[in-house]
Amino acid sequence: MTLVIRTVRITRRGAVRLTQLFLLPVLLILLWWWYSSASASYYMTTPGEIAATFVEVWFSERFFVDVLPSVGLLLTGYALAAVLGTTLGVVLGLSSRMRATAEPVLEFFRAIPPPVLVPLLMLLVGVNTPMKVALIVSGCIWPILLNTIEGVRSVDPVLADTCRCYGVRGRRWLTTLVLRSASPQIMAGLRQALAIAIILMVISEMFATTSGLGFSIVQFQRSFAIPEMWSGIVLLGLIGVTLSTLFVQVERRVLRWYDGVRAAARDE
Amino acid sequence: MLDVNGVQKIYRGKDREVEAVRDLTFRLEEGELACLVGPSGCGKTTLLKCIAGLLKPTSGSVEVAGKAVTGPPRDMSVVFQEYGRSLFSWLTVQGNVELPLKEKKLSKERRRTLVTEALEAVGLADSARSYPWQLSGGMQQRVAIARAIAYEPRVLLMDEPFAAVDAQTRADLEDLIRGLWQRFSMTVLFITHDIDEAVYLGQRVLVLSSSPTVVQDDVAVDLPAERDQLTTRSDQRFTELRARVYSEIQNAKNGQAASAPAAT
Numbered sequence: 001m002t003l004v005i006r007t008v009r010i011t012r013r014g015a016v017r018l019t020q021l022f023l024l025p026v027l028l029i030l031l032w033w034w035y036s037s038a039s040a041s042y043y044m045t046t047p048g049e050i051a052a053t054f055v056e057v058w059f060s061e062r063f064f065v066d067v068l069p070s071v072g073l074l075l076t077g078y079a080l081a082a083v084l085g086t087t088l089g090v091v092l093g094l095s096s097r098m099r100a101t102a103e104p105v106l107e108f109f110r111a112i113p114p115p116v117l118v119p120l121l122m123l124l125v126g127v128n129t130p131m132k133v134a135l136i137v138s139g140c141i142w143p144i145l146l147n148t149i150e151g152v153r154s155v156d157p158v159l160a161d162t163c164r165c166y167g168v169r170g171r172r173w174l175t176t177l178v179l180r181s182a183s184p185q186i187m188a189g190l191r192q193a194l195a196i197a198i199i200l201m202v203i204s205e206m207f208a209t210t211s212g213l214g215f216s217i218v219q220f221q222r223s224f225a226i227p228e229m230w231s232g233i234v235l236l237g238l239i240g241v242t243l244s245t246l247f248v249q250v251e252r253r254v255l256r257w258y259d260g261v262r263a264a265a266r267d268e
Numbered sequence: 269m270l271d272v273n274g275v276q277k278i279y280r281g282k283d284r285e286v287e288a289v290r291d292l293t294f295r296l297e298e299g300e301l302a303c304l305v306g307p308s309g310c311g312k313t314t315l316l317k318c319i320a321g322l323l324k325p326t327s328g329s330v331e332v333a334g335k336a337v338t339g340p341p342r343d344m345s346v347v348f349q350e351y352g353r354s355l356f357s358w359l360t361v362q363g364n365v366e367l368p369l370k371e372k373k374l375s376k377e378r379r380r381t382l383v384t385e386a387l388e389a390v391g392l393a394d395s396a397r398s399y400p401w402q403l404s405g406g407m408q409q410r411v412a413i414a415r416a417i418a419y420e421p422r423v424l425l426m427d428e429p430f431a432a433v434d435a436q437t438r439a440d441l442e443d444l445i446r447g448l449w450q451r452f453s454m455t456v457l458f459i460t461h462d463i464d465e466a467v468y469l470g471q472r473v474l475v476l477s478s479s480p481t482v483v484q485d486d487v488a489v490d491l492p493a494e495r496d497q498l499t500t501r502s503d504q505r506f507t508e509l510r511a512r513v514y515s516e517i518q519n520a521k522n523g524q525a526a527s528a529p530a531a532t
């Protein structure tokens with residue numbers, strides 16, 4: 001009897017959750033449907049048409065030629081930025097002298113919008129994958145770097161003294177004290193960087209290349225393949241949502257302690 | 269075991285200098301349990317950090333087991349005043365206690381024994397897998413104490429460890445400290461600003477003056493080794509000793525030198 005009640009309750013909760021998740025998207029799609037079928041514009045395509053085109057265009061060889069390489073590019077640039085950004089951030093966060101030296105330069109480079117680097121990188125590196133990776137790295141390293149520096153600087157001095165007293169040093173000091181203390185900020189930086197990386201991936205593929213997701217979208221647009229163009233944009237959105245969902249999963253696991261600390265502080 | 273010779277510490281800020289302690293000299297024998305009392309802000313924590321090798325004294329020196337302290341000594345454990353902040357929120361209770369042992373290159377079994385023993389000693393065996401933020405303040409404090417004793421120190425420094433716990437927990441923890449001290453035969457320096465606590469716990473009470481800080485008095489506590497919250501605290505001798513320490517602290521505040529050692 002209780003089991004039945006509980007099952008019912010769980011399903012009900014699940015139903016509420018599903019409604020929350022999908023209510024707005026469904027409404028928006030319906031709105032779009034109504035608007036696009038009423039509209040006479042050539043550039044407005046109904047969702048039904050887009051869905052059909054989507055299957056046709058992307059569930060094909062294109063998936064391997066254009067989508068996978070783009071996602072690979074994105075992940076490579078992102079991973080590289082993550083490693084470089086945290087490493088450099090830890091070094092600068094730990095040494096106030098190096099920070100003082102590097103700060104003006106960092107501020108300068110951070111102020112440059114990454115897309116304007118494209119012509120320069122094309123000249124320096126050439127039009128190839130390394131150029132695209134470099135562009136992604138150059139854009140999304142900043143939030144990681146700056147957040148890591150902040151995180152490392154805010155290591156609790158009492159905790160640092162504790163490590164000194166008990167002889168915790170070297171690698172264990174780095175991983176158990178510094179990186180874990182800074183992990184909330186590092187994760188915040190990584191989250192911002194993910195959004196930037198997606199944008200830069202698309203931009204890097206819009207210049208002088210012949211494959212990739214960004215290239216495909218631009219090409220569809222130029223050849224007036226409007227439903228195809230829309231389906232590319234939808235695909236980009238889906239990739240973004242997937243990646244950020246994965247990110248949230250990882251973050252939740254890494255920062256479980258942090259959520260706990262905050263919840264405990266709230267209860268007091 | 270622990271020699272403090274003419275320690276002075278001046279904090280140098282941008283445009284002002286704070287002389288936290290002026291001139292401290294005392295000595296603890298091996299296995300002694302001494303309490304250090306003094307008014308708030310008189311430099312107790314500063315002294316502890318100098319002994320622990322976390323701060324370099326402006327002048328004077330500290331020796332532990334005959335060796336001058338230049339960095340944190342090997343066989344010393346410290347329980348900090350801000351115990352909550354001294355625990356790793358991302359490690360379990362067990363992980364917190366075990367961490368220092370990993371640096372000691374002990375075998376896994378040995379580590380496990382030490383952790384279990386220490387957690388049992390402080391009555392936290394059931395919380396080994398909890399995280400510090402899931403525990404109450406008093407329990408967190410006991411984790412810090414368990415970590416300190418699992419390290420098997422020869423010298424244990426504690427900085428006002430019971431300042432933030434309620435009276436009952438405090439009494440329990442006081443007895444716990446005395447029990448652990450007798451069981452593990454360490455040299456203990458226990459900092460507090462509570463006079464009753466100092467007399468109840470220590471074999472000896474060092475009274476610090478207010479700033480500029482010197483050792484105002486050194487009171488031997490000649491109470492029986494077996495102490496008990498009820499009988500010891502109502503002991504006539506306890507009351508006398510407490511009065512003595514109290515009046516010394518009053519003298520210290522008024523800037524008078526120590527009165528002649530009271531006849532006992």
Ligand SMILES: Nc1ncnc2c1ncn2[C@@H]1O[C@H](COP(=O)(O)OP(=O)(O)OP(=O)(O)O)[C@@H](O)[C@H]1O
Nearest residue numbers: 279286287288307308309310311312313314315461
């Ligand atoms: N890092 C620091 N820089 C400058 N001054 C300091 C620093 N730490 C402590 N002081 C000063 O030194 C004096 C002694 O401080 P300390 O923390 O040692 O006192 P305490 O006896 O432990 O006090 P409490 O009982 O409140 O813990 C105080 O006047 C304090 O303002």
Ligand SMILES: [Mg+2]
Nearest residue numbers: 312313349427
């Ligand atoms: Mg203090």
